Amino acid sequence: MSKLLQRNYEYPVLSLLNLSIQVGEQTLVDKVTFDIHKGEIFALVGESGSGKSLTSLAIMRLLPQALQITQGSIELQQQNLFDLTEAQMQGLRGKKVAMIFQEPMTSLNPVMTVGNQVAEVLRLHLGLKSKAAKQKVIELFNEVGIPEADQRINWYPHQLSGGQKQRVMIAMALACEPDLLIADEPTTALDVTIQAQVLQLLKKIRDRRQLSILFITHDMGVVNEMADTIAVMKQGKLVELAHKELFFANPRHSYTQKLLADAVPKMQDKQAGSGEPLLSLKDLKVHFPIKKGILQRTVGHVKAVDGVDLEIPKGQTLALVGESGSGKSTIGQAILNLVRSTGGEVEFFHSADDSVTMNKLSDRAMRPLRRKVQVIFQDPFSAxxxxxxxxxxxxxxxxxxxxxxxxxxxxxxxxxxxxxxxxxxxxxxxxxxxxxxxxxxxxxxxxxxxxxxPELIICDEPTSALDVSVRAQVLNLLHELQIQYGISYLFITHDLSIVPTIAHRVAVMQEGKIVEQGEVEQVMRNPQNEYTQSLLASAPELVRKALKVA
Incomplete structure (x- = not known):
C-alpha cells in the first residue's frame, strides 16, 4: 500500500512492514504497513479498539507481555527495532523516538517539579550536569511557549494549566532531539483554543527541526489541520492510506466516509418544545472564599459564576460553551444544589404559574425535585x-x-x-x-x-471522551429521547462542533459571565462578541467550513 505514496524523500525515518499483533488466537493488528519520512506528519486515525495505540506501543517496544508480535518488522532509521535488546531500546527511547500522551497529568510525577522531570531525561540520555541541564530545560520551555520559563521550572504539575502541562510533556519529548515523535491523542482533553495553540506549536517545531510526527487521533478536524498523510485503521487493519488532499477530496472506503460524515457539524432542524420556561437562572452567583493565614480569614473571593441569566424552555436544549475554568460546570452543580449559590435565583417551573426557587431549598425540600433534574457526567466509567x-x-x-x-x-x-x-x-x-x-x-x-x-437532564461534557462515531450515536440518542419524552437539556461543552447537532440555543461563558447567547445559527455564523469569535476561529477548519464561519 505504501508504494502508492512514494515521495522524493530519502529513506523513511520509520517503516512498518506487515506488523501483526495477537493475544491468544485473536489478531489485534493485522499486517499493517506504512512509512513516515523526515519532516512528515503522519496521522493514524481510528476508533477505540482499532489498533492504533497498540501500533504506537509496538514501535516503542512497550506492548504488554500478553500480546505477541507474530510477524512483520519495524525499522527506525533503517534499524530493525526487533533486533535490539531491551537495554539498547532504553537508550533509544527518548533519544531517537519520543512519545506524548493524551492526559499529561497521569504522565507527570506530582511530587517532582516539572523542571526536574525534564532535566532527568537530559541527565539520563545526554549525561548533562545540573547547571547545563537547568539551562537546557529553560531553553526547551521557551521553545514550547511556557511563559516565565526560569520561574516555571520550579513549579509542580498541579500549579500548571492543562495546556501548560501538555507543553511540558512536549518539551520533555523534544529534550534529546529525537528523529520521531509519537503524539497519542495529545489534544483530546484540551479546550478548543488550547488545542489550536498546541497543534500550531507542534507544526512550528516540525518545521524548525524537520521532525517526523506520528499523530494518533480520532478527530478528523485535527487531522485536516495537521496531517500530510493519513492512514485509517479499523479492527486492526489499514483500510485507507492517502495524502491529505486526496483523502478529504475523495475518501474511498465506506468507513472513512462515515468518520468524515460524523465529524462535520450539521445545522439540524429541531422540533421545538412548548416554549414555556422549565428552568430560569436570574443573576446567579457562586463565589468561593479565598482563605489565608493560621486563622483562615477570608481575604477575597473567586467569582466562579458572577451574575448569570439563562432560560431553558420545555423540550429544548441550551448549549453552554466555554473553556475550562469559565464556570460552566459550576452552573450545573449550582442548579443541582451540589454547590450552594452565593446569590440570585434558580427557578424551576412545574407549570406556567407554579414554580419553586431551587437554590433556596433545604436538602430535604430539594429531594423531590431530584427526580425532575438529573445529570450525565463526562467520564461514564468513574460515574x-x-x-x-x-x-x-x-x-x-x-x-x-x-x-x-x-x-x-x-x-x-x-x-x-x-x-x-x-x-x-x-x-x-x-x-x-x-x-x-x-x-x-x-x-x-x-x-x-x-x-x-426527569424533565431536565444536565449533560456535563458527556461526549468529550468518546470517538467521533460513538459521539454521533450518543447525540442522536439524546435527540430522539428529547422528541419522544419532551426532555430538556443543559448541554455543557467546549466542543463547538457538537452545538449545531444538539442545541436550539447557545450561551457562551467566559470568566463566570455569559458574554453572548442566542439561537444556534445566529451565534455560530455571526458571532458578535470578541471571545465567541476567538473560540470559533480556534475551531478546526473542517468545523468552520461546515458552519460557514469565516
Whole structure:
C-alpha cells in the first residue's frame, strides 16, 4: 500500500512492514504497513479498539507481555527495532523516538517539579550536569511557549494549566532531539483554543527541526489541520492510506466516509418544545472564599459564576460553551444544589404559574425535585459504581426517589425497557461497568438518568471522551429521547462542533459571565462578541467550513 505514496524523500525515518499483533488466537493488528519520512506528519486515525495505540506501543517496544508480535518488522532509521535488546531500546527511547500522551497529568510525577522531570531525561540520555541541564530545560520551555520559563521550572504539575502541562510533556519529548515523535491523542482533553495553540506549536517545531510526527487521533478536524498523510485503521487493519488532499477530496472506503460524515457539524432542524420556561437562572452567583493565614480569614473571593441569566424552555436544549475554568460546570452543580449559590435565583417551573426557587431549598425540600433534574457526567466509567451490576445501578435511583414500579419484577421489566431504549440489550442487566465500552457506559448513564423520568437532564461534557462515531450515536440518542419524552437539556461543552447537532440555543461563558447567547445559527455564523469569535476561529477548519464561519 505504501508504494502508492512514494515521495522524493530519502529513506523513511520509520517503516512498518506487515506488523501483526495477537493475544491468544485473536489478531489485534493485522499486517499493517506504512512509512513516515523526515519532516512528515503522519496521522493514524481510528476508533477505540482499532489498533492504533497498540501500533504506537509496538514501535516503542512497550506492548504488554500478553500480546505477541507474530510477524512483520519495524525499522527506525533503517534499524530493525526487533533486533535490539531491551537495554539498547532504553537508550533509544527518548533519544531517537519520543512519545506524548493524551492526559499529561497521569504522565507527570506530582511530587517532582516539572523542571526536574525534564532535566532527568537530559541527565539520563545526554549525561548533562545540573547547571547545563537547568539551562537546557529553560531553553526547551521557551521553545514550547511556557511563559516565565526560569520561574516555571520550579513549579509542580498541579500549579500548571492543562495546556501548560501538555507543553511540558512536549518539551520533555523534544529534550534529546529525537528523529520521531509519537503524539497519542495529545489534544483530546484540551479546550478548543488550547488545542489550536498546541497543534500550531507542534507544526512550528516540525518545521524548525524537520521532525517526523506520528499523530494518533480520532478527530478528523485535527487531522485536516495537521496531517500530510493519513492512514485509517479499523479492527486492526489499514483500510485507507492517502495524502491529505486526496483523502478529504475523495475518501474511498465506506468507513472513512462515515468518520468524515460524523465529524462535520450539521445545522439540524429541531422540533421545538412548548416554549414555556422549565428552568430560569436570574443573576446567579457562586463565589468561593479565598482563605489565608493560621486563622483562615477570608481575604477575597473567586467569582466562579458572577451574575448569570439563562432560560431553558420545555423540550429544548441550551448549549453552554466555554473553556475550562469559565464556570460552566459550576452552573450545573449550582442548579443541582451540589454547590450552594452565593446569590440570585434558580427557578424551576412545574407549570406556567407554579414554580419553586431551587437554590433556596433545604436538602430535604430539594429531594423531590431530584427526580425532575438529573445529570450525565463526562467520564461514564468513574460515574458508575464498579462493584454494582447495571441493574443495581439503575434500580438504585428508582428506589431512592421512589419512582416507577417498586416490586423487583416490575423494576426488572422497566430496566430492560430502558436498556433497549438506549441501544443496549436486556441481558446486559447482570453485567458490570468494566465489561462495556466507553460509548456503552455512557448509554448506561443515560438509562440511569431516564429511570426516574426527569424533565431536565444536565449533560456535563458527556461526549468529550468518546470517538467521533460513538459521539454521533450518543447525540442522536439524546435527540430522539428529547422528541419522544419532551426532555430538556443543559448541554455543557467546549466542543463547538457538537452545538449545531444538539442545541436550539447557545450561551457562551467566559470568566463566570455569559458574554453572548442566542439561537444556534445566529451565534455560530455571526458571532458578535470578541471571545465567541476567538473560540470559533480556534475551531478546526473542517468545523468552520461546515458552519460557514469565516
Amino acid at each position: 458508575l459504581n464498579p462493584r454494582m451490576t447495571i441493574s443495581e445501578i439503575i434500580r438504585e435511583g428508582m428506589n431512592s426517589l421512589q419512582v416507577g414500579p417498586q416490586t423487583r419484577e416490575g423494576q426488572n421489566k422497566r430496566i430492560e425497557e430502558l436498556l433497549v431504549k438506549v441501544g443496549l440489550l436486556p441481558e446486559h442487566m447482570q453485567r458490570y461497568p468494566h465489561e462495556f465500552s466507553g460509548g456503552q457506559r455512557q448509554r448506561i448513564g443515560i438509562a440511569r438518568a431516564l429511570a426516574v423520568e
